[in-house]
Amino acid sequence: MAPTLLALAHWSTWAVCAVIKLPQLAAVLAAGSARGVSVGSLLLELAGFLVFLRYQIYYGYPLQTYLEYPIIITQDVILLLFILRFSGNMKRALFYAVIFGGGWYMLTLRKWIIDLAMNLCTLISAASKLAQLQCLWQTKDSGQVSALTWSMSAYTCATRIVTTVMTTNDLAVLIRFITMLILNIWVTATILHYRKTKKTD
Numbered sequence: 001m002a003p004t005l006l007a008l009a010h011w012s013t014w015a016v017c018a019v020i021k022l023p024q025l026a027a028v029l030a031a032g033s034a035r036g037v038s039v040g041s042l043l044l045e046l047a048g049f050l051v052f053l054r055y056q057i058y059y060g061y062p063l064q065t066y067l068e069y070p071i072i073i074t075q076d077v078i079l080l081l082f083i084l085r086f087s088g089n090m091k092r093a094l095f096y097a098v099i100f101g102g103g104w105y106m107l108t109l110r111k112w113i114i115d116l117a118m119n120l121c122t123l124i125s126a127a128s129k130l131a132q133l134q135c136l137w138q139t140k141d142s143g144q145v146s147a148l149t150w151s152m153s154a155y156t157c158a159t160r161i162v163t164t165v166m167t168t169n170d171l172a173v174l175i176r177f178i179t180m181l182i183l184n185i186w187v188t189a190t191i192l193h194y195r196k197t198k199k200t201d
Contacts, residue, residue, distance in 0.1 A: 006166050009159040010064045016152050017068035021075035023146040025082065034083040036143020038135040042083065043096070044128030046076045050100060051121040052176070054107045058114050061168055068156065122176040129183035133190055142194040150191060154184035 028034050049069055056066040084090050107114050136142060157180045164173050 002166065006163060009162045009166075010067075013156050013159045013163070014068055014071075016156055017071050020072060020152045020156070021079055021149060023148040023152075024144075025075070025079055027144040027146050028079065028082050028086065031144050032086060034086050034144060036135065036139060036141055036145045037083060038132045039080075039083055039087070041128045041131035041135065042076060042080055044124050044131060046073065046080065046100065047103070048121050048125035048128060049073050049076065050104055051107065051117045051124065054104060055114055055118040055121070058108055061170075065160075065163055065167055118172050122172070122179055125176065126179055126183055129180070129187055132187055133183075136187070136190050136194060140194060140197070142191040145191050147188050147191040147195065150184055150188040154181055154188060157181035157184055 024037070028037065049072055053066060053069040053073065056069070080096070081090075081093060084093055107117055132145070136145065157177045161174065161177045161181065164170060164177060
């Protein structure tokens with residue numbers, strides 16, 4: 001039973017992550033605007049994903065436990081480029097690429113750096129969700145923010161809690177996924193609240 005559950009959790013996570021950012025990308029492209037989408041949130045999320053991926057690779061964890069991260073990172077980069085384009089800030093793309101590329105290299109210069117970064121990764125990822133919540137609370141408008149994307153993120157966190165318990169049982173990773181699950185549900189509920197409020201006005 002356990003191997004079947006583990007395989008199901010892995011495959012369903014990969015399937016969801018293959019399209020996780022597509023609803024958000026479609027909403028931004030259809031509107032020709034990134035209204036309601038927090039650039040700060042996206043940058044923090046991207047930083048958190050890069051740190052987490054680097055940590056998993058550094059410690060030689062099974063590929064199945066982090067295979068979705070290169071896919072999500074690619075989708076985040078594409079989304080970031082569209083947001084920068086629609087906001088007229090494409091010049092910042094090179095700056096972000098240099099910062100993230102340098103960070104990727106520096107993370108594994110010393111073991112203590114990657115360990116510290118992983119512990120901070122949960123805070124960085126939590127900050128990304130809180131930045132999106134703040135943007136929603138300030139504007140009281142979900143704009144182009146996709147509830148489907150955020151609910152899929154909640155689902156993948158839930159499945160990754162299961163796979164982490166069944167494979168590496170890494171406490172730092174578990175704390176990260178539990179925290180992200182709670183925050184992803186909170187963002188999804190906030191998006192739906194403002195969408196409902198807007199329809200009733």
